[in-house]
Amino acid sequence: MVTTKEKNSMETFEKHESQVRSYSRSFPKMFNKAKGHKIWDTDGKEYIDFFAGAGALNYGHNDDKMKEKIVEYIMEDGISHSLDMGTVVRAKFLEKFSEVILKPRKLDYKVMFPGPTGTNTVESALKIARKVTGRTNIISFTNAFHGMTLGSLSVTGNSFNRDGAGVPLNNTVPMPYETFMDDDNSLDFLKSYLSDTGSGLDLPAAIILETVQGEGGINAASFEWLQEIEKLCRRYDMLLIVDDVQAGCGRTGTFFSFEPAGVKPDIVCLSKSIGGYGLPMAITLIKPEHDIWEPGEHNGTFRGNNMAIVAATEALTYWENDKLANSIQEKSKVIKTRFEKIVKDYPELNATTRGRGFMRGIACGEGKEDYAGKICEKAFEKGLIIETAGPSGEVVKFLGPLTIDNEGLNKGLDILEEAIEEVLNN
Amino acid sequence: MVTTKEKNSMETFEKHESQVRSYSRSFPKMFNKAKGHKIWDTDGKEYIDFFAGAGALNYGHNDDKMKEKIVEYIMEDGISHSLDMGTVVRAKFLEKFSEVILKPRKLDYKVMFPGPTGTNTVESALKIARKVTGRTNIISFTNAFHGMTLGSLSVTGNSFNRDGAGVPLNNTVPMPYETFMDDDNSLDFLKSYLSDTGSGLDLPAAIILETVQGEGGINAASFEWLQEIEKLCRRYDMLLIVDDVQAGCGRTGTFFSFEPAGVKPDIVCLSKSIGGYGLPMAITLIKPEHDIWEPGEHNGTFRGNNMAIVAATEALTYWENDKLANSIQEKSKVIKTRFEKIVKDYPELNATTRGRGFMRGIACGEGKEDYAGKICEKAFEKGLIIETAGPSGEVVKFLGPLTIDNEGLNKGLDILEEAIEEVLNN
Amino acid sequence: MVTTKEKNSMETFEKHESQVRSYSRSFPKMFNKAKGHKIWDTDGKEYIDFFAGAGALNYGHNDDKMKEKIVEYIMEDGISHSLDMGTVVRAKFLEKFSEVILKPRKLDYKVMFPGPTGTNTVESALKIARKVTGRTNIISFTNAFHGMTLGSLSVTGNSFNRDGAGVPLNNTVPMPYETFMDDDNSLDFLKSYLSDTGSGLDLPAAIILETVQGEGGINAASFEWLQEIEKLCRRYDMLLIVDDVQAGCGRTGTFFSFEPAGVKPDIVCLSKSIGGYGLPMAITLIKPEHDIWEPGEHNGTFRGNNMAIVAATEALTYWENDKLANSIQEKSKVIKTRFEKIVKDYPELNATTRGRGFMRGIACGEGKEDYAGKICEKAFEKGLIIETAGPSGEVVKFLGPLTIDNEGLNKGLDILEEAIEEVLNN
Amino acid sequence: MVTTKEKNSMETFEKHESQVRSYSRSFPKMFNKAKGHKIWDTDGKEYIDFFAGAGALNYGHNDDKMKEKIVEYIMEDGISHSLDMGTVVRAKFLEKFSEVILKPRKLDYKVMFPGPTGTNTVESALKIARKVTGRTNIISFTNAFHGMTLGSLSVTGNSFNRDGAGVPLNNTVPMPYETFMDDDNSLDFLKSYLSDTGSGLDLPAAIILETVQGEGGINAASFEWLQEIEKLCRRYDMLLIVDDVQAGCGRTGTFFSFEPAGVKPDIVCLSKSIGGYGLPMAITLIKPEHDIWEPGEHNGTFRGNNMAIVAATEALTYWENDKLANSIQEKSKVIKTRFEKIVKDYPELNATTRGRGFMRGIACGEGKEDYAGKICEKAFEKGLIIETAGPSGEVVKFLGPLTIDNEGLNKGLDILEEAIEEVLNN
16 A cells, blocks of 8 residues: 555655665656556556556566466475576576567577676677677777676767766777768678778677667668678677667567568577566576586576566567567557658657667657657556656667557657647647 | 486486586585475485575575465466565565564665566665766675676686676776785775875775675675774775675574675675575665665566565565574584584694684685595585686685584584595595 | 898898898898998999988988088087987087978977987877866878877777787777768868767867878878868867978978978977988977976987987988979979879779879879789889888888989889889789 | 087977876986996086996996997998898897896797887797796786886876876786785795685796896895796796896896796896997897797887897897806996995984995885985986986985996995985984
8 A cells, every 4th residue: 555655755756865876767656557558656656658667668567377387386486596507597597588479580599698798798798799709809880889897888879878987998989870970881891890901890799789779779780781781790700799689579579679681690688578577587598519618607696587588488479479470560550650640740850760660759850859858758648657768868778568558559649749849849 | 206217317408408507516416395494305315405506595495484475476476577566575574674674673774576586686885886976986895795696706706607798897906805814904905095196996876795705715704894994894884785686684693794894884785595595586685875776777577576575585584583683693603613513623634614603604714725525526416506716716615504403413524524534534 | 331241141140130021021121321322232232212211311312411410410529418408419400490390481490309309299299188178089081191109009090000919998089081982061060079069079178180181091181171170179179280290391392291281380399300311309399388208207218319409400400491492393293193194094903093292102003002002013133212101001102202303213113104004014 | 529408408308208207306406427336417516426327328328349349330330220131130139148148047938029128128028938838817926017018008007107098907816025025925925826726816828037036125135936927827828028128138137137046937027238338228038938929919110120239239239258247246236335334324214225336226224215216316416317216205316237346336326325314303
């Protein structure tokens, strides 16, 4: 039960929590309960969630099947924490992941538990790529986001976050993402840097990329571009690392975001929705020939978060048939169509729409960048949780749960459009 | 129910998991259930747990009170994942932590949620220390262990793990821990480095330390040493960071390991047992005057692991009175006495005993370093889970749950002694 | 007198000198005497010098006036070595440099003696730029060459030399030089990197560039490009460092290579021909407002190489009127015309010509890169010293002395053309 | 002839030279002429030189034999500048160096010309050590001085100079020099760091050291200490680099400073007095088995400063018999005895004396550090050029020319003592 005190306790955060806190500022309400695509504040107000835990809740809040499994596991005193010891549920996850995800896609990866967060999997990927190649440099891309620990931060583009490091971020070089320049010649550029031995680009251990950049502004790479990048990796013996932490687990319509491009990364980073229920979990997929780790060379206390693993195993059930995938495809069209209409109907925004699948953005144009933030703020007032992205926060970013029903989706889109209209009318 | 297939499925890990896996090698059994200080494999064999999730299970496995709270929260569809939005349970935790832990100890810290693992809190601590001081260098200590991501790894001593980085680890310098040299003059040494402007030691942003080094071999610093380190921090405007990830949450007998030394760190890192139930959670405590973060300057998807927060809040109940603290103190004596007797009774080990509170080690002497591993292996056969530590794995490391009863403690110690005897008799 | 033994003593280098030796391999003869644009081997064979000490001998070998001044100074027991104490000749140099070079060009620089080599001045420039701005990153350009010590090497493009560092080269990022890509959008590219706060380019302390890249393949930047770079420096408070070590001292037709572009660098690096007689000397020019060095913050034993300073002072006499400058301009046209004719007359080379003033290259086209080396080898046989440049050694590089007479110039050009013809006929 | 204007032109430096200038501040007179151990200012005042170009003038100013050879070479139009082409004089130097220096000492080194300054040879040494071992880390020592370019600076102790870098100095770790702590256990310390795999010291490519630290305060290592360091290098496959830039070329009584210790460094750095006449020159000596450079992997414009090479060759004549060596030994005793007497006679200085051979210091004790500077200032007034050293400038540093006669030596020592007396009487 939520008491009056609790309802009013936003000041608790002001008083006790560090200045670094962020989302309690963007969405300044006290929340307590959630289900599917809905979330409620302590006043009982309902919100449609187009944010989905920044992509950690692809299956919505508190999925009933997973919930059942978790509670059952807890009630039976299943081992909660076990580092990376052999537990029945960990074995089950490995087998089901192999059966449901890897085999049908003809992918052969070893699964590493690198610690339960996105940055853990990215750091492990950078390490193994450097170990395999004996090189130190890593190519990342403009506007990439890979995490906040020192290794991941060094491949992240955002200058505000980079400055937070307090030390120079090194052994990496940012190359232009496909969408970086209006007149795209990013590939020619990268090829020149790699082929010219006087370019000053030290031959890299790996290229790390997101197929769709989330934080960077919902920038979607074309399949051709991804294929060309893969070819460059093969030509220069660089490993291809796909950070599918946000774009993976169905977010773009297929389990892995790179499937339709037909590329086969050497290393894949998964986190966020891999845990199914929003519980911390991450895995790193490594081609067997690159799995040259020594036992324990990378480790971590929370590699065996069994409760998350139980939910993760159940979540894989969504991928045993095409139902979810098809539904994402279908609804993606709805979102895309609606966003395109909005862009057309509100020319004052000077906006464009971007993205793929359930990662879709409305990018407010030059001089209108701050409208995105205003729209999200207004949407929140009206019962919709949605966030901005992009270097100037200029993109309204749709990241709704994949399991949202048509009613919820349309209602959310309606609220969004109303918010736009109201902002423009002011 | 565990099937025969599950019982025999250790090969699952061999087949699907990366070579980097570690504990499924040291303890090659399939586990499924645990309670308090006990854990069972799928053959039904019971083990006493003197390892406690490497310090993540100070309150034992599956504590009933926390279990109840977690299940209740899940059943009510409490928000599972919320980034760092305002949730009722997060507010409750902050308030209880302030009331039960900080206020009685006259400590005034802002609480940061840096992501749910030990390495997340360490990375956040290094960042804020560098930001506050404008300096880049960090002093760490020989045989320190702070984590596996690039920033934390750079302050970790272990060369095997450091080599895993694949890049030079920089902006840090390892100074001698109090126990590093037989003839301790570590403080004179550090003072000389700091006072001599020609020493080549760039003035550091911070000193980071564990009051008792766990992975490094159960090396316990004296209170005098800690006080002198604090003084040096004050003299040279360096921040004092105590990494209490393993030694905190009661492990040494008080909630914070530094309490009896009377020092007041500028930053404290907590993880492992802060989540109570073995669920991923970490917090960084920052003196208000150093809390100069910009909103969102450091962030992370799993900052709001509410299930862990619910358990963490309940776990604080243990600290509302002195019962647990007193019990740790008492049982610590039992362990120390028994370890000292073992050292004396088995002179062939040429061993010494080390540590503080529930961190206690038997360090096998020169030429006998590999006995520690053999002893742990033998103990496992006999139903005791215990691990080694130290640069050469020469220390048998006791890390039992703080809530263990006398019977369990004594039974475990008996098994350990039997294992020693058997190893020595071979 | 040269003995027979000396004539044959190339094996001395094989026997006693390190494998790192280079020019005794490209020009495998023993030399002893030189004058103006001529150099003789110990067999008495005469060579025309189109290499000029890699640009250190702009005034030719052993200029008579400088020779007289040096000998006079030595004979009078002028102080040979004086660190940076006050010597009469150092004062004279400073005054004459101010009068003859700075004032007429309306430039106001403080002169720093950073040690006597090109890499010393570059390292000092990077230091002061970082000190002035408080930033660590430096933008360099593809195919740049700035020196072999760790700081200079980090802004040098050549991968072969970079690899020699044995450590990752950091705190720098190579941006595309104007000539890097066929379809030049290097400026758009750089602008995007600087303006997009998510690009991953940490805001730099400085941009360092050569107006004409020598080692990189005689790539000449346009004046417009240099002006735009300067504007970017002003917009983002980055310092503009022109490394005029090779392109300065008249090499391109004006004393400073950047004069005709109308830019005013914050820092200018001079070495090579500043010493006039081929003696080690370097200076760093710093705008007074950036001259915030502490006394002795950068130092060096050979800052006061007075013999070089005496020659350097005399060399400035060449700039007291327009005679030399005009002559360079004129002869530059001769060279350019001849090179263009060669390119046209030998289409098999698929070559282009590049450069400015007395830095002029014939770049052999794709698939013909190794012809450049063969041409230089053949030219050497025929009595011409000339070297290749460029990432694949694909450019025949003219760097003749500025004081060469028409006869010498034409004779050298004739030999070069003959060498080309012979190489192509084989 | 020196004009009145020149006499008064110290303001030239103020006006035109960078703030970084140093020795024109310590010795604020205009100098013009020098011979042997004497130097004259433009007022005709004579100074005895106990500084000798910071060790670059071991053979005194303007040695007549070298002078003759240089002038002869210039007059014959010997090649002044030739990069590292084969010149007769370079071959002669290599042969004589082998005959006179290496063979009699049973040393077998390849000679590298790394560029003409101390920092060039140090940078080349660090590169080749890293290349040979494939490791990145370098052990340097407290209070070491190796140069001002980024690589050399990273192994230099002085914090004032290090801060000048503007970037963190990395891939190096400063270990305690023998004289660093009163209670010397520097070797135990270093051994512990190397043997303990958890120490956090990454196994280094090399140890770089000065046998007597000049700038660091005239700290002389014992032969036993050097031998133990060499053993550690062998045990851990680290290269031993002796930076003999200041302590070599006879400064301590033997040509190489490490001879009496019986160690055989893998790499030796020579500069300063190797050029004999104070002209810029440096060589790096490399054991043949480590000479794995690729041609041109390290290069530089002023590798072939032939005028310096001519003088250097003549300078080696001093080592064809024992005369100079014996004289240094003898006079070293005079200096030592006199310094010891001074220390005893002026107890107010609370001083000690340190050093070896012609590197000898009077270290003013705690609380009296600034007396050293005052003494040098007073000595200068009285006609003696002498400098301070040490992290707090607390050491009066004798670095007189090796060729000084008894009269000059005694006169200088008398002036020094008078200066001390006068400073103490004020």
